[in-house]
Amino acid sequence: MIDKELSAIFLSLVRIGIGHDEHVELREIDWQAIQALAERQGLLPIVVDGIETLPDAIRPPKIALLRLIGEALQMEQQYALQRKTAVDMARMLHDNCIRTYVLKGEVVAECYPKPEHRISADFDCLLLPEVGEDDVWEKCNQLIENAGYKVGRGFYKNSSFDLPGLMVENHRFMVPFRGNKRLKSLERLLQRLINDGSAGSPQENENRFEGTWLYRPPVMVSALFLIEHAYSHFLHEGLNWRHVLDWVMFSDKYKDEIDWNQLSAFIDEYGFRKFYDSYHRLGLYLIGEFQDSSFTIQDKLMLDDIWAPLDLHETLHGVKAKFQLAGNYWRARWKYKHFTDTTWVRALFEWVSGAMFDRHPAL
Numbered sequence: 001m002i003d004k005e006l007s008a009i010f011l012s013l014v015r016i017g018i019g020h021d022e023h024v025e026l027r028e029i030d031w032q033a034i035q036a037l038a039e040r041q042g043l044l045p046i047v048v049d050g051i052e053t054l055p056d057a058i059r060p061p062k063i064a065l066l067r068l069i070g071e072a073l074q075m076e077q078q079y080a081l082q083r084k085t086a087v088d089m090a091r092m093l094h095d096n097c098i099r100t101y102v103l104k105g106e107v108v109a110e111c112y113p114k115p116e117h118r119i120s121a122d123f124d125c126l127l128l129p130e131v132g133e134d135d136v137w138e139k140c141n142q143l144i145e146n147a148g149y150k151v152g153r154g155f156y157k158n159s160s161f162d163l164p165g166l167m168v169e170n171h172r173f174m175v176p177f178r179g180n181k182r183l184k185s186l187e188r189l190l191q192r193l194i195n196d197g198s199a200g201s202p203q204e205n206e207n208r209f210e211g212t213w214l215y216r217p218p219v220m221v222s223a224l225f226l227i228e229h230a231y232s233h234f235l236h237e238g239l240n241w242r243h244v245l246d247w248v249m250f251s252d253k254y255k256d257e258i259d260w261n262q263l264s265a266f267i268d269e270y271g272f273r274k275f276y277d278s279y280h281r282l283g284l285y286l287i288g289e290f291q292d293s294s295f296t297i298q299d300k301l302m303l304d305d306i307w308a309p310l311d312l313h314e315t316l317h318g319v320k321a322k323f324q325l326a327g328n329y330w331r332a333r334w335k336y337k338h339f340t341d342t343t344w345v346r347a348l349f350e351w352v353s354g355a356m357f358d359r360h361p362a363l
Contacts (some may be wrong), residue, residue: 002037002307004167010037014241015052015288016041018249019113020059022050022288024058040309042242045117048072072117079109081114081165086123087212089163093140094213096176097130101194101215102245104229107222110209119242122167124158126174126194126217135173152176156361169357174221175228178361179354186270187230188363193221219257224266226250231275233337235347236328238310239279239302241286248283275339278302288335298338305335 009029010100013023038251049070051059059065068235070242083106090100109115127136142160151161156178174190177183189284197207197218207216216222230243251258267276278299285303295303326348331335333344340347354361 003033004023006033006037007307008046010034010041011286011288013038013047014043014286015050016044016053017048017050017117018245018287019112020287022189026246027047027058029058031068035064035071036140037073041240042119043245044068044118045072045114046112046245048119049114051243065122066153075119076116077117078165078252079118079120082120085163085166086125086168089168092143093127093128093136093326095142095356097132097134097137098136098140099128099130099215100213101126101128101217101223102209102235103174103217106209106214107216108226108246108250111253115317118246122169124169124171128195136168140170154360156267159331162192173361173363176232178358179350179352182270183228184361184363186224186266189266190221190224191363193218197221206210218252220263220266223258223263224255224270227267227272227276227279228270231272234275234279234305239306240306240310241306244283244286245277245280245308248287251283273339274298275340278339282306301334337358 005027008289009024012022012024016024019122025295029119036046048071051065051068051080060068074293086102086105104128105120105123106115109120112118135160139154141161144161144163145151147185149161153159157173157176158169160167160169162168170344173187175183175187177187194217197273208214209216212286217225226247230247231237231240233243267273278296279302281290281295281299282302284293284346285295292303320359329344329348329351336347337343
């Protein structure tokens with residue numbers, strides 16, 4: 001169970017770090033514990049931004065402060081290297097008539113006061129041909145291999161490869177729909193929206209990051225992708241506060257561009273309602289606009305899951321992997337009960353049937 005005082009200080013520092021007004025009381029603070037918590041929640045640079053605005057009287061001791069700032073600077077350097085590699089890759093793909101759309105990543109990072117302080121473990125992209133109907137997913141894989149890098153094609157949804165300082169997930173599909181008819185319908189919707197957004201005259205539809213060949217998807221694509229990604233993360237590994245803050249920052253930046261009635265209809269249609277309502281309320285709580293006294297039972301359950309360490313586990317193969325998979329669904333049964341309109345047994349059956357009978361899915 002998370003210490004209430006420690007969690008309150010952490011949340012206050014996050015709010016200050018993104019530019020909100022927040023009062024931090026003068027008290028003894030365990031800065032080592034704050035750092036560990038911020039790292040686990042994926043928000044250390046944001047917390048450091050908050051700390052740097054504090055009065056000297058409640059700032060960390062000099063050595064602790066320098067350690068925190070040093071960690072944040074290393075993450076800034078990592079961000080710069082990741083971005084340079086992504087920009088170089090997109091330029092190479094552009095030279096081969098391939099358009100690179102960013103899924104999450106910089107699309108979310110630019111919503112933060114300091115984009116370089118939004119931590120990203122990898123680079124998710126979806127590729128479209130500049131002209132024609134080439135299989136640019138495989139074309140990219142081959143270009144990367146020709147450049148001397150190994151490409152993993154073992155997962156139906158995306159290939160993966162390591163470039164200097166950057167792990168890339170080259171998405172063939174945006175959501176894990178195999179065996180699930182409703183998620184397959186969502187995938188078709190996302191593919192249609194992103195293809196429609198890439199059509200027409202460049203003047204009307206070009207939405208590139210300045211000075212790069214990286215493209216933003218249509219806003220509705222990013223909104224649905226973020227929600228589905230958080231939903232899947234919650235069910236299979238768990239959420240942290242960075243997942244929640246990503247949605248807060250993105251939805252605030254694009255609040256006037258999102259068709260909220262349409263988004264709400266999609267949330268209902270694709271079975272995200274129970275999850276999304278708590279996810280949204282916890283986002284408001286994170287930034288101090290919702291009180292925990294108004295939490296529902298589901299909100300409290302999700303909050304406990306956020307404070308808990310992520311349920312990361314070793315990837316196994318063969319028979320052991322099958323038992324591990326069943327165990328993962330069993331442990332998540334309470335999440336299926338409270339946050340989905342299906343059961344863990346049905347979800348496991350869909351996964352197994354998809355893996356057995358739809359090994360190479362197509363739309």
